[in-house]
Structures are given as structure tokens and as C-alpha cells.
Amino acid sequence: MPDREEKRWTCAEFEKELPELFERADGGKLSADPRFAEILRDCPQAAELVRDLEYIAETARMLMEPEGEVPSQDLWAKIEREIEITPKDDIVQ
Numbered sequence: 752m753p754d755r756e757e758k759r760w761t762c763a764e765f766e767k768e769l770p771e772l773f774e775r776a777d778g779g780k781l782s783a784d785p786r787f788a789e790i791l792r793d794c795p796q797a798a799e800l801v802r803d804l805e806y807i808a809e810t811a812r813m814l815m816e817p818e819g820e821v822p823s824q825d826l827w828a829k830i831e832r833e834i835e836i837t838p839k840d841d842i843v844q
Contacts, residue, residue: 762794769800779808 760768765787772781781787782801791798 760790762790762797765790765794765797766800769797769804773804773808779812780805 765772769781772787773779776784782791782798782805787801791801
């Protein structure tokens with residue numbers, strides 16, 4: 752019996768299976784998988800949904816990735832020590 756991705760999908764079946772398919776998709780790019788080219792071509796609504804989900808996933812990944820370097824824990828510890836030993840008279844108000 753062929754794998755579920757190799758069968759002939761209806762639009763409704765494909766949309767119902769999307770969460771599981773995205774979970775297993777390589778790099779979260781279901782649209783790049785040739786096994787789904789036919790269904791995405793034949794079902795514009797499913798293709799639009801896949802594009803939207805891929806955009807959301809990519810945006811979420813970018814938001815989770817830090818920009819540039821993150822300060823080390825040593826730096827935070829040093830800052831905390833400096834704050835603790837700084838006399839209150841030295842703080843500008």
C-alpha cells in the first residue's frame with residue numbers, strides 16, 4: 752500500500768491532514784515537496800493555506816532567533832555585582 756503522501760488527495764483530505772504533514776515536512780516547507788505539487792496545483796485554496804502556514808512558521812522562527820550576539824551570563828553577573836556595590840550617592844537622580 753502506498754504511503755499517504757503518494758496517494759491521490761482530494762482538497763478536503765489534504766487540508767485535513769495539513770497539521771500532520773507540516774509536522775513531518777523537511778524544514779517546514781511543504782510547498783517544496785514534489786509529492787504535493789499536483790494537489791497544490793489543483794487546489795488553489797489548499798495552496799494558499801500552505802503558503803500562509805509556511806509564512807507564519809518562518810516568521811515565528813525569525814522572531815525566536817536572537818539578532819546578533821546575546822550577552823553572556825558572565826556579563827549579566829558582572830552588571831549585577833556592580834549594581835550591588837555602587838554607593839547610592841554615586842547614582843544620578
